[in-house]
Amino acid sequence: MKIFHKEAQLGEVLLRFVDSYSEPLILFDPERMEIIYMNQPAKDFWGEHSELSEFFEQQEYRNFIKLIHDCHSIEEQRVISYRKDNGSKGVLLFSLYPVAWEDQRVVFLKFNDITEKIKKKEEKRRRNAQLILQDKLKSIDLVTSSISHEINNICNFMVNNLRITFQAWQDVFNLVREYENENGEFLLGGISSAEIEKIIPKLMLSIMEGITRISDTIDDFRKYIKEGLKSESSIIDVNELVKRVVTILNHHIFMHTENFNLNLQEGLPEIRGNTQKLEQVIINLLINALQALPDRKRGIFLSTGIKGDKIYIEIRDEGIGISKDIMPYIFEPFFSTKYSSGGSGLGLYLSKSIIEEFGGEITIKSEESKGTQIIIYLPCYKTDGKL
Incomplete structure (x- = not known):
């Protein structure tokens, strides 16, 4: 979409209106898809570019052109992303107004760069979300502390019982060996008496590791909640x-x-x-x-x-x-x-x-x-x- 100046086709009153408008304003010929005129704020925004397609992704540009072409009787408002000179992405809020002028249909395009406004709004939303999260974390911390206390009590109880069980097993193992020497190899819980000396300690060790993992997981979660309550x-x-x-x-x-x-x-x-x-x-x-x-x-x-x-x-x-x-x-x-x-x-x-x-x-x-x-x-x- 190239820019052409056709001041001769426009009345002096319309031009004065466009020039006096404080926000960026562009006049389009929707049939030829040409820019008829733009005021100084619009020129300042677009700079030296004479082809607006340079500002938009291909699909965004096609949608943009179609909106202008189809703008006949109602006002349209849209948001479109564009490429800034530094390569980053910006966001424009633009409004389209169809106008009949001396048997010619023209479309006014008013636009504003709302990139920073959106960023500030999102930052505010994020700060508010953080405050809400802090409040929720306080409640979760109270519940987690109670759960952690109960689970750690159970884990300690299991560990103490496991120690007693292991001590008892050492005494039982001597009886198992004596019986095996007198009667030959036999099964205990489906495990050969010849292998049980290796397997039982491994089973008890895996239970101990499981208990430790439960306790560590709860502690890690509590630390995560605690850190979330800190801002420094x-x-x-x-x-x-x-x-x-x-x-x-x-x-x-x-x-x-x-x-x-x-x-x-x-x-x-x-x-x-x-x-x-x-x-x-x-x-x-x-x-x-x-x-x-x-x-x-x-x-x-x-x-x-x-x-x-x-x-x-x-x-x-x-x-x-x-x-x-x-x-x-x-x-x-x-x-x-x-x-x-x-x-x-x-x-x-x-x-x-x-x-x-x-x-x-x-x-x-x-x-x-x-x-x-x-x-x-x-x-x-x-x-x-x-x-």
């Missing part, structure tokens, strides 16, 4: 935080893959920041990675390490990957390929914002059908209290 920064052990996230998502991981790999480098320096926010980022990225897997045979690789003066957290998946067409937009707000399944288009945008709050950065590399690699770099916390 604290010193963070990245490996402990990652382990806690894995525990919380253990069932989700099992549902999506049988090939989950955790590799944590020991002795990492600590970092400083809001624990709950960093947990949210890792949970979000790990869930994204899991949901990208086409089947349970494909793997997830979660690792930590140190590179220079930065700690890194790497999440690599063998999923469907990200197409080249959408890679430039993945960190933009409201961009999502999951709107139909409830996606908001804010996950990666907010994750990037949180990591930048930490003074870090996040990088993404992806190849279609092969997978995606996400690396979070975070500055180490020095002993002198400086980053």
Whole structure:
């Protein structure tokens, strides 16, 4: 859609009206799909571009043109995304008004850039949601504390009984050996008396591990709730935080893959920041990675390490990957390929914002059908209290 100036075809009154209008205003010839005239605010917005298709994605531009062409008798209002000069995505709210002027149909287009307004509205919504979450977490913390107390009491009771059972077993085992020596090999609960010395301790050890896992899971969940109630920064052990996230998502991981790999480098320096926010980022990225897997045979690789003066957290998946067409937009707000399944288009945008709050950065590399690699770099916390 090229811009042509046809002031001669317009009355002086109409031109004065358009020029005096404070908001960007454009006049179209909907039959020829030409821009007849635009006022100074519109010129300031579009700059030196003479082809409006440069501002829009192809499909968005086609929809835009069709709306203008079909605008005959009623006003239309739409939202459309456009490309800014720096390559980022913006959002325009525009209104179309069909007007008959000297036997010629023209369409007025009034528009406003609402990108920042939407961002502020979403930030406000997110802050309000955070306040609501804080209130809910307080209630959950009270309930969790009570449940944790009861479960830990039961776990302690089971451990104590298991110790007594194991001591009794050691005495019984001597009787089993004496009977076997006199009467030959026999079965106990379907287990050969020759093998029972190895199997019973293993069974008791697995029960002990199960009890410990129950207790650790409850403790990790309580820590997650506690951290969610804090807003201030604290010193963070990245490996402990990652382990806690894995525990919380253990069932989700099992549902999506049988090939989950955790590799944590020991002795990492600590970092400083809001624990709950960093947990949210890792949970979000790990869930994204899991949901990208086409089947349970494909793997997830979660690792930590140190590179220079930065700690890194790497999440690599063998999923469907990200197409080249959408890679430039993945960190933009409201961009999502999951709107139909409830996606908001804010996950990666907010994750990037949180990591930048930490003074870090996040990088993404992806190849279609092969997978995606996400690396979070975070500055180490020095002993002198400086980053």
